[in-house]
Amino acid sequence: MNKMSAAISTSAIKSFLATVTVVSCLAMSAGQLTAASSTNGGSGPAVGEAARAAQPLVTETILNADDSSEVFARASAARAALGFPPGSKSAGRHVHDGLQNSDYDEVTEVDAAGQTIAMAQFDAAGRLLAALRFDSPSGSAPAVTGDAAAKTAQRGLAASGVAVSGQARVDLNPTAGGWDVHWERSQDGFAVRGDETRVHVWQDGRIQSVARVEHPLAAAPTRRLGQADAQQAVIRQVDKWFAGKDHGYAVGGLDLEWVGPNAGFDSSKVGTAPAPYRLAWVANVKPSGSASTYVRLITLYVDAGDGTVIGGDIVE
Numbered sequence: 001m002n003k004m005s006a007a008i009s010t011s012a013i014k015s016f017l018a019t020v021t022v023v024s025c026l027a028m029s030a031g032q033l034t035a036a037s038s039t040n041g042g043s044g045p046a047v048g049e050a051a052r053a054a055q056p057l058v059t060e061t062i063l064n065a066d067d068s069s070e071v072f073a074r075a076s077a078a079r080a081a082l083g084f085p086p087g088s089k090s091a092g093r094h095v096h097d098g099l100q101n102s103d104y105d106e107v108t109e110v111d112a113a114g115q116t117i118a119m120a121q122f123d124a125a126g127r128l129l130a131a132l133r134f135d136s137p138s139g140s141a142p143a144v145t146g147d148a149a150a151k152t153a154q155r156g157l158a159a160s161g162v163a164v165s166g167q168a169r170v171d172l173n174p175t176a177g178g179w180d181v182h183w184e185r186s187q188d189g190f191a192v193r194g195d196e197t198r199v200h201v202w203q204d205g206r207i208q209s210v211a212r213v214e215h216p217l218a219a220a221p222t223r224r225l226g227q228a229d230a231q232q233a234v235i236r237q238v239d240k241w242f243a244g245k246d247h248g249y250a251v252g253g254l255d256l257e258w259v260g261p262n263a264g265f266d267s268s269k270v271g272t273a274p275a276p277y278r279l280a281w282v283a284n285v286k287p288s289g290s291a292s293t294y295v296r297l298i299t300l301y302v303d304a305g306d307g308t309v310i311g312g313d314i315v316e
Contacts, residue, residue: 057099063092068105075107075120081159082207084118084133087111101273104129128160131210137178141204146170149179153199156207164197178202187217192258192277217258218276221305227254230281230302237265237300237309238285247291249298252284259301262311279304 065072071092079086087109096103102123109118121129144152150168157164164183171180178201185195192215200209225233231254238249258277263269285298297315302308 057097059096059098061094061096063094063105063107065090065092068092068094070126071105071122072107074105074122074126078120078128078131078160079109079118082131082133082156082210084120084131084207085109085135087117099273127212128162128210129212131160133208137202137206137208138204143203144179144201144205146172146179148205149201150181152201152205152207153181157197157199157210160210162197162210162212173200176200176208178208185214187258188220188279190256190258190279192217193260193282195258215258215260215274216276218278220279221303223305224279225281225302225304225307227281229307230254230304231283233302233307233309234281234283234285234300238298242291245291246289248288249291250286250288252286254281254283254302256280256304257282259311261301262313264312264314265300265309266311278310280310 063071072090075090075092078084089110090107091110092105092107094103094105104121104123106119106121108116111117116134118131118133120131123129147170150170154164154168166183166186169182169184171182172178173180181199181201183197185192185197195213195215197212197214198210199207202208231251234251234254238251242249256279259280259282260277261269261275263272280301280303283300283302285300286292287295287298295314295316298312299314300312301310303310
């Protein structure tokens with residue numbers, strides 16, 4: 001990315017870039033852990049695993065307006081819909097993320113001085129994934145209300161072809177100023193854990209950024225596990241972990257959510273490509289006894305179809 005001037009080095013952009021950096025570091029660590037554990041009898045990686053390790057995690061292909069006119073047209077339409085500034089020229093690239101098994105197109109707007117002033121990303125279906133402008137809000141315009149910010153965000157999304165539903169949540173952003181407008185995603189009446197569409201609206205009423213997180217979903221189970229059976233699956237798993245130890249625990253309420261299977265409790269899944277989200281019972285387990293000194297909370301995902309533990313998280 002081109003060097004940005006001090007005028008556009010806002011706290012919001014720093015936070016955005018810091019998030020990208022953390023995600024990249026985690027992705028690299030996961031890849032290194034997978035490579036380190038993929039040994040074949042101590043004699044080194046198997047042939048297939050070595051070939052995969054040799055592949056770059058992320059590959060980029062330059063896009064030009066002649067061969068990828070639809071991508072540049074899409075970016076131009078999104079820029080106009082969001083009120084982003086036009087550049088003196090546009091640059092495009094296609095990115096394949098091997099770790100996340102995803103592809104997206106990115107178009108940046110560059111001004112006459114060579115500075116990047118706006119960016120937009122689109123998924124493989126051509127839907128807006130993210131957009132960001134790099135200039136600064138006006139300090140002289142009157143501050144807009146949260147209700148006005150929500151209406152501006154909804155109009156910008158609709159004009160960009162991004163559909164949202166339900167009531168927006170509007171929060172003041174104490175770091176960047178302005179308002180954060182969120183729409184959480186749900187499917188069949190159940191929340192999709194972590195998925196949302198978020199728009200940041202500057203205090204002067206202009207949209208500064210759009211971000212959409214949306215994971216693919218597996219088919220819902222034809223026969224759904226009951227809450228009582230899900231709780232028993234949690235108890236069996238935690239009893240197995242705590243057997244013979246000076247630990248106790250309490251199981252909190254269970255809720256049905258769409259969640260991403262992960263390697264939280266199965267190291268054999270470390271480094272594997274993300275799987276579609278599945279409907280699961282989400283249980284929070286609070287340890288007691290000696291375990292509570294180093295683990296505050298354990299979250300387990302119990303598949304709503306077959307009752308297996310498909311992942312979770314630990315808060316230390």
